Amino acid sequence: MGLRWEVPLKNLPYLLGGALLTLRLxxxxxxxxxxxxxxxxxxRTSKNKLFHGIATAYVELFRNTPFLVQIYFAYFALPTFNIDLTPGQSALFVMILNTGAYMSEIIRAGIEAVHKSQVESGYSLGMSYLQVxxxxxxxxxxKAIAPPLGNQxxxxxxxxxxxxxxxAEDLTFRAMMLENRTFRSFEIYIVTIxxxxxxxxxxxxxxxxxNRKVFGISAKQKLPTMI
Amino acid sequence: MLMLDVKDVHKHFGQLHVLKGISLQLERGETGVLFGRSGSGKSTLLRCINYLESIDSGEIYVDSELVTPDRAKLRKLRANIGFVFQHFNLFPHLSILGNVTLGLKVVKKTPEDEAREIALKALEDVGLKEKAENYPEELSGGQQQRVAIARSIAMNPKMILFDEPTSALDPELIGEVLEVMKDLSQQGMTMLVVSHEMGFARETADKMFFLHNGKLVEEGPPSEIFRKPKTEECRRFIEAIL
Amino acid sequence: MVFGKLSIADINYLWRGTLLTLRLCLTGIGLGLILGAIFGILRANPRKTLTKMIAAAYIEFFRAVPLMLLFVVGYFGIISLGYNVSRFGAVVAAISLYTGAYIGQVVRTGIESVGRGQWEASVSLGMSYVDTLRYVILPQAVKIMIPPAIGVVIGVVKGSSLASVVGYVELVLAGRHVIQRTYAPLLVMGTIAMIYFVICYPLSILSKNLERKL
Known part of the structure; x- marks a missing residue:
């Protein structure tokens, strides 16, 4: 059985348009x-117990459950509360919440990377709070936030x-549409990958x-987190 | 009998010409002290002898064996040359005994019991037999360096290279390490030592080598070097550190 | 009623889904550890060998592709070419290769984080590269590898949910079946989320604590 690469290649503009949708989202x-x-x-850094508790629950829930489950939850379960979102809206909503949870930890680690002694040495030079x-x-x-943020x-x-x-329409959705029309799963998904x-x-x-030019970090890129 | 023969060795780090044609010899049983300003190339030369650094040209012979990048030959050669590092480089996950026996067991395939015996003897030589079961982090810097020396001794090397063995130590711990090194020298071990410990050099060295900007500018017995250095650089250097 | 109800049969079904998720994860992690150890060690080789370049290409590739599409290509893609593959086989192959790349990177980073002095001390005793790795570097590196490796395990547990996309019945697909029977999406998806959370959260705490101890 021959491979027909022309199927995805002829539809490359359609797929690349999907890639733009993905990037936009x-x-x-x-x-x-x-x-x-x-x-x-x-x-997460607050002394207010309620604020701290809510933030912690939010962050840990999103980081310790699969993204797919979060997406399904929004899509299948939210209508129960008469919240009706389009697939695109549901997807974006969960993407934002998910990203926010990971960003919380990244930003918190960034804040904690600033040591008291460094702040004090700033003040000891006569800097104002704003200058410090x-x-x-x-x-x-x-410097601590940039690399993991890029990773995220x-x-x-x-x-x-x-x-x-x-x-929700993105690159993979368009690949699925193409597959439905042509049944060339292998070629289409290889090109999509x-x-x-x-x-x-x-x-x-x-x-x-x-990272190198702006933050002067030449750290080796870590693998992305599996969300 | 020549133990170490360095012939016209050149070495670059990128653009930097760090060794500019060094030649020096050490007889069996002699102790040599390499000294000079930081950046003069003395540590690099020492590392080249063990091929921790490659050389660009020239030849190095240890007991008539050429130091080559050939991996099998190099392993054999290294097993016969002890190397003591500035920062000890003990294996933190192994006990003191484990540190000293590892080379014996892995490289020389010495049976466990025998390795243990040799190691305990080596530790006794450096006065740390009672620490055999401890771990490196539980020892002082001076003790750690003595263990590192025992690790070298245990391999029964033909020669031991010391790369600034006391410069990472607190002043009060230097003496014990130098004492062990002096004993070793008196027992007839061939040693090449990069060090600024001039007291040690005066008492122990058979030859001293003064490196300056990648060149060997002066060599001789301590009596000559200390009393009447031939070059201006060497005179000034000795004045500065004595 | 907002929540709906689950019968004993539904709960049993979800439980079986959980076990299948665990089986998939354990298989993937087991094979992934083997692949990761091999490729990570090859990747950490300081000399530019062919095997190092292959290992680098392997890790580089899998860090830049979506796991879900690996499942899709591995199953639907292969089937569309007229070959017969089992769902479990395709899913396990994809997740193992993916996990192997992540573990490989963990192994490589662990090896490279052991100081140069340890290498120099070992080779100056006459030890070979392999012996140095085995007796000096890996015993020290393993400690450093464990917290990020647990992170990978958490990722695999979450990522295994994507196997549902190709019709492999694990927890999420089991959940969707139950939703079709019960019309209780909130309850079912909530339960499933909690099951994942109960598996992943203790692991993430463990990883954090171990990392703090380093």
Missing amino acids: VGISVVFGIFLGIVGAMG FRYVMLPLAM IISMTLSSCVISQIS LIYFLLAEFLYLVIGYI
């Missing part, structure tokens, strides 16, 4: 996820294919470059 969820992550990190924040705390925290973007890019399972691969490698390059 990831972009949105990262931006909102960072905001959520800041709030989550504040909660700007020149001591922020750069130190960003790649994790979400790869894991986001799961949203196709509730018919390659597109994800190139997407991820591109992100590795960009993130590695930013």
Whole structure:
């Protein structure tokens, strides 16, 4: 049985359009996820028991259950509460919450990477609080945050294919549509995997470059988290 | 009988020419002390003898055996050359006894009992027999370095190389290590020592080698080196550290 | 009623799904550990050997592809070519290869985190590369590897849910079957989430504690 690579290749623009959809969803969820992550990190470091408890429950629940289950939960279970979201909305909603949970931990670790002695040495130089924040705390925290944050973007890019399972439109969903029409599963999914691969490698390059140039970190890239 | 014969060795680190044609010899049973400013190439030379660093040109012979990158030959050669590191490099996951027996068991395939006996004897030589069951982290720096020396002795080497063996130690711990090294020298071990411990050199060394900018600029017995150094650099260096 | 009800049969069914998830995970982790140990050690070789490059390519590839699509290609893809594969076989192959790459990276990082001085001390005793790894480097590296390896295990447990996509009945697909019977999606998905949480959360605490002790 011959392989028919022309099937996915002829439809490459359609698939690449799906890749853009994926990137857009990831972009949105990262931006909102960072905001959520800041709030989550504040909660995790807060002395207020209620705030701390809620933040901890949120972070740990999302980090210790499968992304797929979270997606299904939103899709199947939320309508029970008469919350009706489109597949795309459900997907984005869960992507943001999921990213926010991981970002909370990343940002918290960044905050904890700033040691008291470093802050004190800032003050001892006669800096104001704003100056200490700007020149001591922020750069130190960003240095700790940037590499895992980049990693999280790649994790979400790869894991986001799961949203196709509730018919949210992304690269994988388009591959499924193509498969339904042509039945060339093998060729289509191999090409799809390659597109994800190139997407991820591109992100590795960009993130590695930013880490080196902006933050002066030449740390070896870790593998993405499995979410 | 020549134990160490270094012939016109050159070594670069990238653009940097760190060894510029070094030649030196050490007879069997002699103790040599290599000294010079940091960056003069003395540690690099020592590491080249054990092929921890490759050389770009020249030849090094240990007991008439050429130091080569050939892995099988190199392993044999290294088993016959002890190396004592500045930071001891003991194996933290093994007991003191385990540290000293590992080379015997793995490299020389010495049976367990025999290895243990040899190791205890080596530890006795450095005065640490009673620490055999302890772990490196439980020992002081001076004790750790003595264990490192015992680890070398146990392999019954033809020569031991010491790379600044006391420079990572607190001042009060230096004496015990130098004492062990002096004993070793008196027992006839061939030793090449990178060190600035001039008291040790004066008492123990048969030859001293002064390296400057990657060149061997002066060599001779301590009496000559200390009393009438031939070069200005060597005179100034000795004045500065004495 | 918002929650609906589950019969004993439904609960049994979910329990069987849980066991199948565990079986899949344990198989994947077992094979993944073997692959990961081999490829991680080859990857950590300081000399540029062919095996090192193969190991590097293997790890690089799997860090940049979605696990779900590996399941899909491994099962639907192969079937579409006219070959017969069992679901379990395809799913186990995919998850093992994927896990192997992650464990491989953990092994490599662990080996490389042992200081150069340990290598130098070993080779200067005349020890070979393999002996040095075996007697000096790996015993020290294993401690460093355990916390991130537990992280990989958590990832595998969560990732195994994606096997449902190709129709392999594990916990999530079992749950979807129960939902079809009971129309109690909230209760069923909530229960499933809790089951995963009960498996993963203690592991993540363990990993964190072990890491703190290093």
